[in-house]
Amino acid sequence: MARVAIVTGATGGIGAKFVEEISKFSDIDQVWATGRNLGKLEALASANSKVVVVEADLATDGVDVIDNLIRNYKPDIKMLVNNAGVAYMGKFEDMKCDQIEGFCNVNCTAPTKLISLALPYMHEGAKIINVASASSFQPNPYLTMYSATKVYLKNFSRALNMELKNRGISVTCSCPYWVDTGMLPREKDGKKINYPGMVSVDKVVNKALRDSKAGREMSVPGFFANYFRIYSKLTPTAIVMRQWITGIKKYL
Ligand SMILES: NC(=O)c1ccc[n+]([C@@H]2O[C@H](COP(=O)([O-])OP(=O)(O)OC[C@H]3O[C@@H](n4cnc5c(N)ncnc54)[C@H](OP(=O)(O)O)[C@@H]3O)[C@@H](O)[C@H]2O)c1
Numbered sequence: 001m002a003r004v005a006i007v008t009g010a011t012g013g014i015g016a017k018f019v020e021e022i023s024k025f026s027d028i029d030q031v032w033a034t035g036r037n038l039g040k041l042e043a044l045a046s047a048n049s050k051v052v053v054v055e056a057d058l059a060t061d062g063v064d065v066i067d068n069l070i071r072n073y074k075p076d077i078k079m080l081v082n083n084a085g086v087a088y089m090g091k092f093e094d095m096k097c098d099q100i101e102g103f104c105n106v107n108c109t110a111p112t113k114l115i116s117l118a119l120p121y122m123h124e125g126a127k128i129i130n131v132a133s134a135s136s137f138q139p140n141p142y143l144t145m146y147s148a149t150k151v152y153l154k155n156f157s158r159a160l161n162m163e164l165k166n167r168g169i170s171v172t173c174s175c176p177y178w179v180d181t182g183m184l185p186r187e188k189d190g191k192k193i194n195y196p197g198m199v200s201v202d203k204v205v206n207k208a209l210r211d212s213k214a215g216r217e218m219s220v221p222g223f224f225a226n227y228f229r230i231y232s233k234l235t236p237t238a239i240v241m242r243q244w245i246t247g248i249k250k251y252l
Contacts, residue, residue, distance in 0.1 A: 004075035009084030011035035013181025058110035059102035082111035107149035124168035134177040177225040197224025
């Protein structure tokens, strides 16, 4: 039985790094790299013999694609990394209903269903990593759905980690602040956008894998994210939200 890790959002900055690092693990035979961009998935596979390409759109029928693979191959799932995510910065009232549905599917429904589908194939010592965000530490106006969906993922992860302790399966929630990936626009109307405390994908992924190995429920990489986590606990939410709006309004 193949020992498998499943990584969603494998074509992106953080996901590709997860694939690279996890494929070095001696107890993993295959890394199922999922995403929509077939060209990028094939490039990952041609550079790494453990990578299995899984083209799956998690906004639509992608969970069914992965479900079918799991049912057919019946792997020993050692690790599931729910990393795929979408972000939208702007007014919520400009979002259309189909965009809202796809957003919830990718950020909430897909990770939840994939865990449910993977659990029957996971054994003691298996690991789940969910990539949420420091946006889950407080509500972020104009990033409204993003921060709300990441709160869902964080609370789901933490509660599930406790539920799964009796099976020896850990759930670790990674909550980075800004990360240097293609998700972040670099300029708006010719103005360079600054991302204070931005960290590298290496830092996020290496910390998440260390925290997962140690069975920790939270993984918060870098000084800025840790500072912000404490600051947003101690400061009234209305003040944190106003400061956030002040910081981003020139980019809206
Ligand atoms: N960058 C940051 O500042 C930051 C900070 C905190 C948390 N995060 C979180 O980190 C995770 C990875 O993001 P990233 O920064 O690496 O961004 P990225 O480079 O844009 O990667 C996003 C990944 O999600 C996948 N994805 C998006 N929509 C999808 C869909 N409908 N179906 C399947 N896959 C889909 C993309 O794959 P395809 O394009 O191939 O579909 C891509 O692999 C996300 O959950 C994000 O919220 C990022």
